[in-house]
Amino acid sequence: MSSVPSVVNPSPAPATPAPAAAANDERPHSPWRDAWARLRRNRLAVIGGVFVLLLTFVCIALPPFLPYSYEQQNLARGATPPSAEHWLGTDELGRDLLARLLYGGRISLMVGFVASLVALTIGVTYGAIAGYAGGKLDALMMRVVDILYALPFTIFVILMMVFLKDPMTQLDAWLRQFSWLSDLQGIGKIIGLFAAIGAVEWLTMARIVRGQVLTVKKMEYIEAARTLGYGHARIVFRHIVPNILGPVIVFTTLTIPAVMMLESFLSFLGLGVDAPLSSWGTLIKDGADKMENFPWLLIFPGGVFACTLLALNLLGDGLRDALDVRAAKD
Amino acid sequence: MLRFILRRFLQTLPVLFVLATLTFFMLRLVPGGPFTAEKAVSPEIQRNLEAHYGLDKPLLVQYRDYLWDITPKKLAPWRLFTDSNRDGAPDFDLKAAFGINLGPSFKYPNRTVNEIIADKLPTSLELGLWALLVALTIGVTLGVVAAMKKNTGVDYTASTLAMVGICVPTFVMGPLLVLLFALHLGWFNASGWYFASDRVLPAATLGLVYAAYIARLTRGGMLEVLNQDYIRTARAKGASETRIVLRHALRGGLLPVVTFLGPAIAGIISGSFVIETIFQIPGLGREFVNSAFNRDYTLVIGTVLLYAVLIVVLNLLVDVVQVWLNPRLKFE
Numbered sequence: 001m002s003s004v005p006s007v008v009n010p011s012p013a014p015a016t017p018a019p020a021a022a023a024n025d026e027r028p029h030s031p032w033r034d035a036w037a038r039l040r041r042n043r044l045a046v047i048g049g050v051f052v053l054l055l056t057f058v059c060i061a062l063p064p065f066l067p068y069s070y071e072q073q074n075l076a077r078g079a080t081p082p083s084a085e086h087w088l089g090t091d092e093l094g095r096d097l098l099a100r101l102l103y104g105g106r107i108s109l110m111v112g113f114v115a116s117l118v119a120l121t122i123g124v125t126y127g128a129i130a131g132y133a134g135g136k137l138d139a140l141m142m143r144v145v146d147i148l149y150a151l152p153f154t155i156f157v158i159l160m161m162v163f164l165k166d167p168m169t170q171l172d173a174w175l176r177q178f179s180w181l182s183d184l185q186g187i188g189k190i191i192g193l194f195a196a197i198g199a200v201e202w203l204t205m206a207r208i209v210r211g212q213v214l215t216v217k218k219m220e221y222i223e224a225a226r227t228l229g230y231g232h233a234r235i236v237f238r239h240i241v242p243n244i245l246g247p248v249i250v251f252t253t254l255t256i257p258a259v260m261m262l263e264s265f266l267s268f269l270g271l272g273v274d275a276p277l278s279s280w281g282t283l284i285k286d287g288a289d290k291m292e293n294f295p296w297l298l299i300f301p302g303g304v305f306a307c308t309l310l311a312l313n314l315l316g317d318g319l320r321d322a323l324d325v326r327a328a329k330d
Numbered sequence: 331m332l333r334f335i336l337r338r339f340l341q342t343l344p345v346l347f348v349l350a351t352l353t354f355f356m357l358r359l360v361p362g363g364p365f366t367a368e369k370a371v372s373p374e375i376q377r378n379l380e381a382h383y384g385l386d387k388p389l390l391v392q393y394r395d396y397l398w399d400i401t402p403k404k405l406a407p408w409r410l411f412t413d414s415n416r417d418g419a420p421d422f423d424l425k426a427a428f429g430i431n432l433g434p435s436f437k438y439p440n441r442t443v444n445e446i447i448a449d450k451l452p453t454s455l456e457l458g459l460w461a462l463l464v465a466l467t468i469g470v471t472l473g474v475v476a477a478m479k480k481n482t483g484v485d486y487t488a489s490t491l492a493m494v495g496i497c498v499p500t501f502v503m504g505p506l507l508v509l510l511f512a513l514h515l516g517w518f519n520a521s522g523w524y525f526a527s528d529r530v531l532p533a534a535t536l537g538l539v540y541a542a543y544i545a546r547l548t549r550g551g552m553l554e555v556l557n558q559d560y561i562r563t564a565r566a567k568g569a570s571e572t573r574i575v576l577r578h579a580l581r582g583g584l585l586p587v588v589t590f591l592g593p594a595i596a597g598i599i600s601g602s603f604v605i606e607t608i609f610q611i612p613g614l615g616r617e618f619v620n621s622a623f624n625r626d627y628t629l630v631i632g633t634v635l636l637y638a639v640l641i642v643v644l645n646l647l648v649d650v651v652q653v654w655l656n657p658r659l660k661f662e
Binding site (some may be wrong): 161163257269270284304306309 | 560600645
């Protein structure tokens, strides 16, 4: 964690007084604008970013306009290959695969984003406190992280899903008494997924943030803030955290595909999202069970899932290069 | 070196203690005991069952007994590999080797967790070793070739393949390989674990993701090493390109790969849950997932502990190899 990203130490703006004649590109270069320019030049990262945005938009906005819902069965029709009517075909209950894929995408993407956000919040808070406090508290907090880090975390998530099974069913039943939540069946299980995945994915974030905070807190402007008599909380969250956003953004972007992978892994094993809800993991599981006769049920969900992971990874790598963060990937 | 190993070993003890404590309390505090899922039994039978499994004692007493049961009390690791029942396979008898007793299974009557592990672990270990072999051979070859032909079509193809390999999860890759090589071409069986050829698809599925990571790491490591002065010296002395790579560059170039082996082993172990489910392999991974479903608490705890110890011990081994390859690390 030795490298300081360039965003921490912005090169001073060009000091030329800029006469009106040379006004075309003499605006001060903010590090964020530089990074944005570098990102835009990275073709793969742009493709990845556009893909993710487009996919998210389609998954959220398109389902109401489709002629079929994700659970509407047509047993007389059964499983049919892609056709003009059902673009991606239907499964053996006659359900439209495109509708199910988009709906599953909502769940998978939501778990990916929200669980990463949970990990981000815990990781940044924990890491920033440890790094800022230093001394014994820091040593103790990082020792805890070290111990948790050595646990095999996939196994730990499986354990948590077993552990959370009953509480989540109860939560689900409780939530569904509210009429505006009544069509969100299985939401309890999804909250369980957020908790279980968020609980293991924050560790790396905490380490990265702590390392960054250790470098930043020695800077003069922090000393200045302290001289002005600001409280610790204000210094940490107003002065330090905004200056370590680079690595945090990069690592969050790279956490999303990891989280989505974990969710699908759990759903594939039957420990994740429950029927009738479906995520990409459960769709892939269904497809794998029936691929002998209906291969499209595996190929489309598997393909879309792999493309999404690829796009997110390309975007993350591009952001890392653009923000010049070297140590952010483990 | 001995001091380093000892220190690293002592560092793993709190990890194991925390793990044992966490798993114990997590699963004991779950609402609904292991026998509530069955059809209603009379209170006497319920009491007898709980007494049989020691569940009627106070929680802290159960915890103390459990900690004592899983503490190693002797050290005879060779007993893992003897074949006392003459069934042609090693025993993996944790009780004979370390005096560890993981208790009776809640769901398999008359079987202990030790027996189930002894029964299923060898299959999983075999699968894991094949997968590691696939990952290392393909990964290192691809990475070295990409580094030698830097910035050519070969390099880009290898790098793209690696990126794709990383993004196709095992549970997509496995069914696709089955679809192509088993159902379509008919080269292999779609599932089972009977013949030597049954090892190919599962090992390939599990190994390919890590082959992709290893290829990237090898390429990066080799590129760094190939710029060093001693490589230029070797070249100036007229060594052939093959000799330079194999004799001079590989040892340094593989350092990042060795670092990665720790996470890779952990990944291969958890990946085996999916692979054993897809290919219906009678290994410990499938048993673990089933036990998680059935809430066979003792079996869940036993397997989790075993996996954790395996991962921790293998990580220790990886660290030692790393220090042996690069002594500078000892002082960090």
